[in-house]
């Protein structure tokens with residue numbers, strides 16, 4: 001642990017008026033978890049100060065991922081050709097097969113994958129709560145990873161049987177409410193990094209049950225509430241934004257993931273209540289959720305970006321920025337081509353993409369005074385990019401912002417600092433210290449306290465094998481039809497072709 005860190009002569013991406021990002025060569029002094037000074041020729045305040053030569057580095061605000069399911073690490077590789085209805089049993093419902101230890105390692109792996117990619121804050125939609133143990137272990141792993149997080153505890157639709165596919169009717173068993181209350185009241189964890197939130201997807205519940213849950217959760221102190229918003233044959237034809245407004249529950253603590261079918265009334269309500277949407281372009285484009293809305297002008301002030309399923313796709317925000325940006329450009333350009341014209345200029349810009357993953361993410365979690373931009377007094381959540389790789393060379397020197405958005409990948413993420421602590425250095429994750437306050441009871445399944453990435457990877461492979469063996473005990477044939485039946489989807493609405 002370093003009492004202070006001095007970043008010397010980096011090319012720092014700052015934000016000016018109107019959120020316009022721009023580069024400036026400057027030093028950054030970090031004391032404790034705060035950026036205490038910025039300027040040229042800053043001196044190290046003590047002999048203990050860790051000095052990092054950043055002459056060949058771009059220093060950016062740590063990325064903020066506003067929608068992820070961190071526990072799903074062991075499921076990576078399963079979903080490459082999956083649509084949403086395939087993903088549900090192979091991903092979403094897999095909490096059924098996880099032990100508490102599996103949850104610990106999956107969550108830790110997901111959080112470390114995010115840090116490795118330069119993400120310093122994540123909104124975790126934690127929909128794997130089959131028992132009290134799973135919730136506690138996931139919080140413990142989140143704290144241990146070192147990431148900043150909103151752990152949004154989800155009343156989980158728990159599989160009761162696979163054949164036929166049935167779910168437990170009781171979404172809010174007493175143990176779940178007791179645990180949510182207990183975690184929310186103890187929050188924050190990890191020196192203030194990990195806050196408890198609520199994740200909620202059950203808008204067909206009776207109104208009073210929804211109102212009661214939201215009121216209780218807010219009274220207990222949850223910091224955020226997040227919900228999936230997907231219209232269509234699977235989810236139904238309603239807007240969670242408008243339902244919550246009609247219940248008097250729509251407020252600034254809400255983040256709606258996806259929201260591809262959101263309309264002008266949704267946009268107006270989001271602005272009025274200062275609630276946000278999280279666009280996750282990679283899963284949305286693959287799984288038929290709809291067109292990403294990140295660059296629709298009516299959502300510009302209320303939109304941030306997310307990864308969604310790192311079991312399905314990349315967990316880095318550079319990819320999400322690029323996909324959202326290029327999708328918006330393709331769509332806009334096609335409209336000109338359809339009219340036999342050419343656009344004179346692009347409307348969707350790299351500056352906007354960068355802001356979606358930084359300052360807009362900070363606004364979505366209402367921490368814009370602390371993270372998402374670099375300035376004295378803000379929390380030290382930073383990502384340092386190397387500029388000498390074949391991908392970054394020349395781009396970084398000509399236009400550092402373009403280099404980060406258009407050229408960087410995880411290999412270029414050299415150093416990651418969260419809350420003033422270095423979590424990745426010289427391109428490698430540093431070992432994790434498992435949180436002593438939460439580790440009692442051996443949530444990891446081991447008494448070992450310090451874990452290298454290699455140690456963690458070995459545990460993940462063991463856990464993945466165990467989860468896979470449990471899967472193989474269940475007959476998964478014709479699962480798509482079982483999912484359609486269990487979720488009361490009109491079978492005529494799921495077709496091979498629309499011609």
Ligand SMILES: [Zn+2]
Pocket residue numbers: 067068069125228257308309
């Ligand atoms: Zn999701």
